[in-house]
Amino acid sequence: MIIGITGSSGAGKSTVCEILKNEYHVKVINADKIAKELSKKGTLYLLEIVEKFGEEILLENEELNRKKLANIIYHNEEKRNQLNECTFKYIRKEIETQIQEHKEELIAIDVPLLFEANLQNICNTTIAVIAKNKEAQIARIMERDNIDKIHAQARLNAQHPNEFYTSRCEFVITNDNEIADIEKQIEEILNVIKSK
Numbered sequence: 001m002i003i004g005i006t007g008s009s010g011a012g013k014s015t016v017c018e019i020l021k022n023e024y025h026v027k028v029i030n031a032d033k034i035a036k037e038l039s040k041k042g043t044l045y046l047l048e049i050v051e052k053f054g055e056e057i058l059l060e061n062e063e064l065n066r067k068k069l070a071n072i073i074y075h076n077e078e079k080r081n082q083l084n085e086c087t088f089k090y091i092r093k094e095i096e097t098q099i100q101e102h103k104e105e106l107i108a109i110d111v112p113l114l115f116e117a118n119l120q121n122i123c124n125t126t127i128a129v130i131a132k133n134k135e136a137q138i139a140r141i142m143e144r145d146n147i148d149k150i151h152a153q154a155r156l157n158a159q160h161p162n163e164f165y166t167s168r169c170e171f172v173i174t175n176d177n178e179i180a181d182i183e184k185q186i187e188e189i190l191n192v193i194k195s196k
Contacts, residue, residue, distance in 0.1 A: 001106050001107070001124050001125075001193070002099065002107045002109060002122060002123045002124050003020075003106070003107065003108045003109070003123060003124065003125055003126070003127060003193070004108075004109055004111060004114050004120055004122075004123035004125070004126040004127070004169075005017060005108050005109065005110045005111070005114075005126075005127050005129060006110075006111055006112060006113075006114035006115070006126065006127075006128060006129070006165055006169065007112070007128050007129035007130055007162075007165050008112070008130075008131075008137070008156060008159040008160060008161075008162070008165070009112065009137075009141050009155055009156060009159060010131065010138065010139075010140035010141040010152075010156065011129045011130050011131045011175060012129050012131060012140070012175030012182070013110050013112070013129045014030075014110070015175060015179070015182060016127070016129050016173055016175070016182065016186065017108055017110050019179075019182065019183055019186055020108050020186065023183070023186075025106075026105075026106045026107065026108050027102045027105045027106065027107045027108070028107075028108050028109075028110060029095055029098050029099070029107060029108070029109045029110065030110045031091050031095065031109065031111040031112065031113075032110070032112070034091050034094045034095065035087060035090075035091060038091070038094065039064045040063070040064075041061070041062050041063050044090075045086070045087075045090045046064055048086050049064065049069070049083065049086060052082050052083070052086060053072065053079070053083075056068070057069050057072070067147075069083070070145075070155070073158075074151075074154050074155050074158045075154065075158075077158075080158065084113060084116060084117075088113070088117040088118075091111075091117065092117060092119060095109055095111075095119065095122075096122065109122075109123065112159075114126065115164075115168055120168070124193075125170045125171065125193055126168070126169040126170050126171070127169055127170070127171045127172070127173060127189065128162075128165035128166050128168070128169035128171070128172045128173070129165075129172075129173045129175055130162040130165060130166060130172060130173070130174055130175065131162075131174070131175050131176055132162070132174060132176050133176045134156070136176065137156065138152045138153055138156060141155055141156065171189045171192075173185045173186065173189070
């Protein structure tokens, strides 16, 4: 059983995945972590990114300057689409490899761009994680990425609204309250999934 988990930045996907992993022993595959691993110095993925964006997106040690790349793509839709196109093929391949390695388990794939990458096609069900409190969402992005409010707002503005996710996913988790509330929502969803 493969559960696709998606939603905009700062919505709380990581919180949901931590609960799934720690309380329900779900194998979590995180697309952002895969992207970080795949973009290390000397990888094919990094070489392709440099080909598209130039060597100015590298640090002095030739590692990827993530902040610089993020600033480019969150302010330029064409560049964002170029990066996504390049990223999807590498991430999809790695996710599929990891699924094969754990195919007997309950698996959750945490993919912000689940639908854009067409990865919903490999999922048995999908969960949208949303935050209705935008200020809290922006605060989470600021804290997680160590950026100011203007940059956090720009990242959020470059992403889909909640309706994009809620209209496409089978289940929705709203992350605006206490952890206990999120745990209750997860329990209810898993009960429905298991009953199927």
